[in-house]
Every structure is written in structure tokens, then in C-alpha cells.
Amino acid sequence: MIGDQDLTSLLDGECPDCGSTRFVRGPQGGLTDNIECARCHSRFNFCPRCPMLPDGFAERITTVP
Ligand SMILES: [Zn+2]
Numbered sequence: 001m002i003g004d005q006d007l008t009s010l011l012d013g014e015c016p017d018c019g020s021t022r023f024v025r026g027p028q029g030g031l032t033d034n035i036e037c038a039r040c041h042s043r044f045n046f047c048p049r050c051p052m053l054p055d056g057f058a059e060r061i062t063t064v065p
Contacts, residue, residue: 002044002060010035010046010058017042034061 006016013021015037026034032047043061047053 002058006060007056007058010044011048011056015040015042032057 002016009016013023015021015023018037018040020037020039022038023035024038026036026043028034031050031052032045034043035046036043043063045059045061047057049056
């Protein structure tokens with residue numbers, strides 16, 4: 001889970017790291033989408049608001065080297 005402010009940014013369609021509004025969508029798994037910021041390449045597992053998740057949901061995807 002990420003912070004409320006970061007989640008709000010994503011729900012507004014903005015990258016919480018750089019403010020970009022362009023995302024590349026990756027594979028979808030169940031309710032959530034993997035999205036990657038087109039500018040800074042931050043990656044998130046993101047679910048917009050829906051009946052099952054009225055507040056939305058997002059989680060930062062960290063790539064372990
Ligand atoms: Zn970004």
C-alpha cells in the first residue's frame with residue numbers, strides 16, 4: 001500500500017513522483033492494472049475506484065535488482 005497522497009495522485013491520473021499524466025499500461029491481473037509512468041518509469045499496481053474497492057487501491061512495484 002502507498003500513502004494516501006500518492007494514491008490520490010494516481011486516482012487523478014498523475015504520477016506521484018514526477019506529475020506526468022502519461023502511463024504505460026502493463027499486464028492486467030484481476031482487479032488491478034500494472035502501470036508504469038512514461039516519464040520516470042515508476043511502476044504501480046493500481047486499481048481505480050470500483051464497487052469492490054470504493055477508495056481505490058495502489059501499491060508501488062519495486063524491482064529488486
Ligand atoms: Zn513519473
